[in-house]
Amino acid sequence: MLEIESNKPVGNGIVVGGLSPLSETLWKEKTNTELIGDVSARLTWKDLTVTVTLASGDTQKVLDGLTGYAEPGTITALMGPSGSGKSTLLDALSSRLAANAFLSGTILLNGRKTKMSFGTAAYVTQDDNLIGTLTVRETISYSASLRLPDKMPREEKRALVEGTIVEMGLQDCANTAVGNWHLRGISGGEKRRVSIALEILMRPRLLFLDEPTSGLDSASAFFVTQTLRGLSRGGRTIIASIHQPSSEVFELFDRLFLLSGGETVYFGQASEACEYFAQAGFPCPSLRNPSDHFLRCINADFDKVKASLKGSMKTRFERSDDPLDKITTTEAIRRLTEFYTHSQYYHSAVEKVDEIARVKGTVLDSGGSQASFFMQAFTLTKRSFVNMSRDFGYYWLRLVIYLVVTICIGTIYLNVGTSYSSILARGACASFVFGFVTFMSIGGFPSFVEDMKVFQRERLNGHYGVSAFVISNTLAAMPFLILITFASGTICYFMVRLHPGFMHYLFFVLCLYASVTVVESLMMAIASVVPNFLMGIIIGAGIQGIFMLVSGYFRLPNDIPKPFWRYPMSYISFHYWALQGQYQNDLRGLIFDNQSPDLPKIPGEYILENVFQIDVNRSKWLDLLVLFSMIAIYRILFFIMIKVSEDVTPWIRGYIARRRLQHKKNSKKHGSADLANRTPSLRAYVVEAEASSTRTS
Numbered sequence: 001m002l003e004i005e006s007n008k009p010v011g012n013g014i015v016v017g018g019l020s021p022l023s024e025t026l027w028k029e030k031t032n033t034e035l036i037g038d039v040s041a042r043l044t045w046k047d048l049t050v051t052v053t054l055a056s057g058d059t060q061k062v063l064d065g066l067t068g069y070a071e072p073g074t075i076t077a078l079m080g081p082s083g084s085g086k087s088t089l090l091d092a093l094s095s096r097l098a099a100n101a102f103l104s105g106t107i108l109l110n111g112r113k114t115k116m117s118f119g120t121a122a123y124v125t126q127d128d129n130l131i132g133t134l135t136v137r138e139t140i141s142y143s144a145s146l147r148l149p150d151k152m153p154r155e156e157k158r159a160l161v162e163g164t165i166v167e168m169g170l171q172d173c174a175n176t177a178v179g180n181w182h183l184r185g186i187s188g189g190e191k192r193r194v195s196i197a198l199e200i201l202m203r204p205r206l207l208f209l210d211e212p213t214s215g216l217d218s219a220s221a222f223f224v225t226q227t228l229r230g231l232s233r234g235g236r237t238i239i240a241s242i243h244q245p246s247s248e249v250f251e252l253f254d255r256l257f258l259l260s261g262g263e264t265v266y267f268g269q270a271s272e273a274c275e276y277f278a279q280a281g282f283p284c285p286s287l288r289n290p291s292d293h294f295l296r297c298i299n300a301d302f303d304k305v306k307a308s309l310k311g312s313m314k315t316r317f318e319r320s321d322d323p324l325d326k327i328t329t330t331e332a333i334r335r336l337t338e339f340y341t342h343s344q345y346y347h348s349a350v351e352k353v354d355e356i357a358r359v360k361g362t363v364l365d366s367g368g369s370q371a372s373f374f375m376q377a378f379t380l381t382k383r384s385f386v387n388m389s390r391d392f393g394y395y396w397l398r399l400v401i402y403l404v405v406t407i408c409i410g411t412i413y414l415n416v417g418t419s420y421s422s423i424l425a426r427g428a429c430a431s432f433v434f435g436f437v438t439f440m441s442i443g444g445f446p447s448f449v450e451d452m453k454v455f456q457r458e459r460l461n462g463h464y465g466v467s468a469f470v471i472s473n474t475l476a477a478m479p480f481l482i483l484i485t486f487a488s489g490t491i492c493y494f495m496v497r498l499h500p501g502f503m504h505y506l507f508f509v510l511c512l513y514a515s516v517t518v519v520e521s522l523m524m525a526i527a528s529v530v531p532n533f534l535m536g537i538i539i540g541a542g543i544q545g546i547f548m549l550v551s552g553y554f555r556l557p558n559d560i561p562k563p564f565w566r567y568p569m570s571y572i573s574f575h576y577w578a579l580q581g582q583y584q585n586d587l588r589g590l591i592f593d594n595q596s597p598d599l600p601k602i603p604g605e606y607i608l609e610n611v612f613q614i615d616v617n618r619s620k621w622l623d624l625l626v627l628f629s630m631i632a633i634y635r636i637l638f639f640i641m642i643k644v645s646e647d648v649t650p651w652i653r654g655y656i657a658r659r660r661l662q663h664k665k666n667s668k669k670h671g672s673a674d675l676a677n678r679t680p681s682l683r684a685y686v687v688e689a690e691a692s693s694t695r696t697s
């Protein structure tokens with residue numbers, strides 16, 4: 001067990017800042033989670049370098065040899081100009097780097113290498129991915145049910161939720177919906193606070209926040225930061241990237257990590273940063289906010305603008321005492337980074353990192369949820385059902401369109417009968433229903449993609465697992481899909497007057513239900529690979545177009561080219577099984593008129609075999625069974641895809657990136673050697689360049 005000195009109050013001695021004592025006490029009592037001392041998080045990173053591969057194939061260093069640490073009981077601010085690498089550092093520390101990013105260096109949690117996603121640490125990202133139809137209170141309450149222990153009484157869960165709402169100043173908008181494309185909800189700043197509330201609800205031992213105060217007014221920014229500071233004083237470790245904090249907000253931070261162009265400009269006590277800048281030759285002018293001053297010293301993006309302004313307002317600048325007016329910011333950054341690497345701040349940071357890393361502390365497991373699987377699945381199903389019932393675009397709009405389209409089908413094929421011409425009409429009607437009508441199900445994809453974003457946020461923060469999500473989504477959608485398919489199927493069946501009989505009716509609507517659910521499941525599997533809704537819809541439409549082509553209507557089954565299209569494509573196509581089943585369901589047992597009254601009548605079985613080339617020896621119920629199995633297969637596929645992207649892809653990515661870097665290093669070495677050998681005068685230059693690059697690294 002670690003002895004943690006830094007759990008003692010830091011700074012002005014406030015033990016619980018903005019944090020409601022009620023929530024804090026309740027949390028400790030009811031969850032038996034004594035965070036200080038036994039499961040606290042000490043995070044260190046040493047020589048952390050992140051390289052990304054760009055679309056052109058080139059690589060770019062986004063972070064360069066960063067070293068630092070974060071201890072329990074402290075709040076660390078990451079500051080730097082836009083694009084300096086703050087989010088990348090948070091992503092690297094929380095094991096969430098993008099697919100094209102490669103990390104080198106050491107990150108240790110309590111002295112051990114740990115994968116930080118899935119609940120070991122909580123992360124409030126820059127994007128607020130929330131369910132738009134839920135109110136603020138509902139959003140936080142569902143989150144509490146998903147993660148708090150089942151045994152915890154309801155009143156206590158409610159008290160925690162209310163306490164968190166008060167801590168984030170959300171009481172006035174607690175009953176307002178978050179908002180989505182058709183519903184104006186809470187403001188951007190309020191959304192930000194809801195996102196923070198969701199993560200501080202469980203009092204995580206390690207919390208990353210990417211720009212928690214962006215979009216907040218100065219008073220809200222102050223109170224939110226004060227709450228975070230209070231949370232840290234309870235033994236939590238907090239790291240937050242922040243833009244432009246006011247001087248009051250800045251004073252709430254214990255440590256400051258200042259970045260510019262991916263390099264460390266300063267890492268140390270926030271309260272000593274002013275002195276550090278003065279020592280480095282950039283004292284903060286008396287009337288300037290220190291954090292504004294630091295950022296002005298290290299933002300080189302506007303050097304050109306500054307130079308042209310200087311030209312036009314020469315006299316004014318000449319009189320200024322500000323050192324920044326005498327040199328370019330690029331030069332200031334160079335001096336500051338050099339000053340830092342030789343300063344006592346850097347050396348003490350390295351010493352402290354080594355000291356912390358030497359102590360092998362508690363292995364932190366996933367701390368995201370303490371609720372049982374059953375509770376998670378139940379809460380998720382309830383939440384999804386509420387969302388689906390409130391979001392007009394999810395199912396209601398589809399219900400309206402389905403009803404309209406099936407009434408159109410009903411009027412066009414009205415009372416189709418058993419005349420000779422009705423044979424093809426019945427085939428066309430079935431093909432349209434199971435082709436185009438089921439195709440319209442992709443309309444729900446944008447809403448599902450929004451759900452996926454929420455799922456990904458919650459999943460990475462360990463709120464619940466993939467199986468709970470798949471089960472809940474399946475169960476919550478079921479009543480809506482039954483309503484849509486049974487309502488539209490009934491209209492179609494009775495208007496067209498398909499084969500009479502209850503079992504024929506039941507088969508028709510069940511087949512429609514299964515086909516629509518297969519499309520939903522297929523789109524779910526697509527969403528696991530392509531999270532962008534436009535791309536997803538295009539891919540989903542393309543796949544369904546191909547499935548329709550090989551369904552046996554546009555080209556008869558025996559005429560479909562055997563390699564690939566017949567085997568296996570037509571068997572993979574759900575349209576094929578739906579049509580095979582429905583043709584049998586509709587035609588078998590009916591007798592049709594022939595072309596002329598003198599010719600004998602045609603039995604349905606004959607048409608099935610000779611016109612539509614249906615395998616009459618196979619039961620239509622078997623076709624239906626195949627459709628239901630496809631639902632399960634696509635949902636399992638979704639599950640596997642998520643698992644693969646979580647477990648296998650990072651490993652492959654790391655391997656490829658390592659190979660690429662190695663290859664680059666080798667070719668660089670050979671390239672410079674070749675050049676030096678060919679031109680003796682260049683040899684000295686290359687040797688010097690290689691030596692200086694080794695010195696820098």
Ligand SMILES: Nc1ncnc2c1ncn2[C@@H]1O[C@H](COP(=O)(O)OP(=O)(O)OP(=O)(O)O)[C@@H](O)[C@H]1O
Pocket residue numbers: 052053054062080081082083084085086087088089098099100101
């Ligand atoms: N996966 C990536 N692929 C390509 N470039 C990347 C990737 N990740 C980061 N970068 C680049 O690295 C730089 C730092 O990005 P990052 O988002 O970390 O900056 P930031 O300091 O958080 O910026 P902001 O304050 O604007 O959010 C940017 O120039 C960005 O384009």
